[in-house]
Amino acid sequence: MDQTEARAAAKVADRDRLYIDGEWMTPLDALPMPVQDPTTEEVVAHVPAAGSGDVDRAVAAARAAFAPWAGLSPSARADHLDRLLAALSSRAEQIAATVSIEVGTPIKVAQRVQTGLPLLVLRDYAARARAGFEPETIGNSLVVREPVGVVGAITPWNYPLHQVVAKVGAALAAGCTVVLKPAELTPLTAYLLFDAIHEAGLPHGVVNLVTGSGPVAGSALAAHSDVDIVSFTGSGATGAAISRLAADRIARVTLELGGKSANVILSDADLAKAVKVGVGNAFLNAGQTCTAWTRMLVHRSVYEDAVELAATASAGYVTGDPFDPATRLGPLVSERQRDRVRNYVDKGLADGARLVSGGPDAPVPARGWFVAPTVFADVDPDDTIAQEEIFGPVLSIIPFSDDDQAVEIANNSRYGLAGAVWSADEDRAMAVARRLRTGAVDINGGAFNPLAPFGGYKQSGVGRELGQHGLSEFLETKSIQR
The missing domain is CATH 3.40.605.10 (Aldehyde Dehydrogenase; Chain A, domain 1)
Structure with a gap:
């Protein structure tokens, strides 16, 4: 067919x-x-x-x-x-x-x-x-x-x-x-x-x-x-x-x-898996998911490696007709939503974030309300793109120095719907997860459970x-x- x-x-x-x-x-x-x-x-x-x-x-x-x-x-x-x-x-x-x-x-x-x-x-x-x-x-x-x-x-x-x-x-x-x-x-x-x-x-x-x-x-x-x-x-x-x-x-x-969920990648995490899964989560349904991990928090010791991995993963998200088996990223739901997401991309550039992939000049189909999968690095935790729910395929990567700072940045949001923590030490990951002010946290890629309670803290x-x-x-x- x-x-x-x-x-x-x-x-x-x-x-x-x-x-x-x-x-x-x-x-x-x-x-x-x-x-x-x-x-x-x-x-x-x-x-x-x-x-x-x-x-x-x-x-x-x-x-x-x-x-x-x-x-x-x-x-x-x-x-x-x-x-x-x-x-x-x-x-x-x-x-x-x-x-x-x-x-x-x-x-x-x-x-x-x-x-x-x-x-x-x-x-x-x-x-x-x-x-x-x-x-x-x-x-x-x-x-x-x-x-x-x-x-x-x-x-x-x-x-x-x-x-x-x-x-x-x-x-x-x-x-x-x-x-x-x-x-x-x-x-x-x-x-x-x-x-x-x-x-x-x-x-x-x-x-x-x-x-x-x-x-x-x-x-x-x-x-x-x-x-x-x-x-x-x-x-x-x-x-x-x-x-x-x-x-x-x-x-x-x-x-x-809404949500502005943080994907916290600690220093001892399986970096390749954490980044790949994190990008996939952020871009699911063209980023139009309230639980999307749109903030990727990465320990400074592996930060540049994570940025490179995210750029590579993002390149694999082919935009196009949703009925084409090769398509991994469909359009935004409406022209208004497409324009809204584009404005956030422009705001990220204006605020000085480093464009790693995608952006306003990246190729997308001429017809349809598409936005290219976009990754920003060096995002300040207080920047607009790190604080507001974009609801599109836009990922912000933020560095941190230790677990305490990671928790502080993750909780620096008026939202608290979902999140993730990655670490080779499950006790360490659990300790960080318990400190996140959010309604759900996945540890090391734990699968979504549709029988467990779903909802958020704060706004x-x-x-x-x-x-x-x-x-x-x-x-x-x-x-x-x-």
Whole structure:
């Protein structure tokens, strides 16, 4: 199958309905919203840009469905999730191709990460739903867990199925009902999920889809008086705005926001592996990953060797069509995002960082929203490119003199989402990892665990997703004295 055939296999087409109360419904008053392919710059489909009236309908459906869904036995809810998993799994190939069209993720990564990961997460939540929630006895109290209620889920564009499943799967397993507002740049993947939801026969109103813009549909959902908890993933500025909207009614909020993660390479590390894996992490999904290790901190004794290794590794990231097997770096998701990343590259040069590879003059495809994989060395820890989340394929390399300084530089950030430590001495690596003010740390390339809690410190967010900790965000705790 060539690139044109692979793109056509996604079967991308206009969608003119919203999914509310178990049916595909015509929006009340919605203009068509374009969806663009960042590789070709072409509009490939339209979806409705729904308004507050459609959000009202979706929330009302979720509220009506809440008590019956919460009242189901754990095994009955699990059966529904198992059927959803089967229906979603049957669409895996189409989902991966659609993500490659909407986001620009290289197809192999889209198959493995963008599709495979959320299927694993949904399988886990189906199992947790079946297990139920055993009450706890504390003295004369019986402590029980109950679903929070109606969930307003607002999700980002960079992982358009995984971020949805992390919220929807947990909420449904907990016994909550959901209204989903996916990112306006990548709604087509959400439609495939709801095709699967419809096929699986989930009860009417349990999960509802409202597409549209953040300022209109997203704000209406976050501010809605009948939404009990808002679960948001995205930028810090939008997360703060959502918190304010929810605060007016004292609604619960979980936020998974930005990151500026440090990859700390100590003096005794396997340098070649640490740099290679670090560059790959920073450039995953064209750098459009909140956990990306975009700051590479390297001990001075091996610093110049690391810079050279990073330049060599960066050269292997070929930009191009995500359906081309040779492509390792797709486009940025939008023209606006491409321009934003280019501005950060220019800022890095203006601030005096040493350009090691890439940069504004590096060749990229003439068509599409591409930025060349870019590596800066000699970056000051306080420079803009070392402090702000760029969300593109831009890596900053920073030297340090000892472990204490490495920790100080790593923690010199308003974010605290992820990070890494490399050392031949695992105890030394663990000691540094424990000192990092961040929600997750990988030691010597430890693999991402989708069943472990995910979330951040500081301005990287509030609450956790994935596994039992993610499920707990959608549960209330009640004490019954007897």
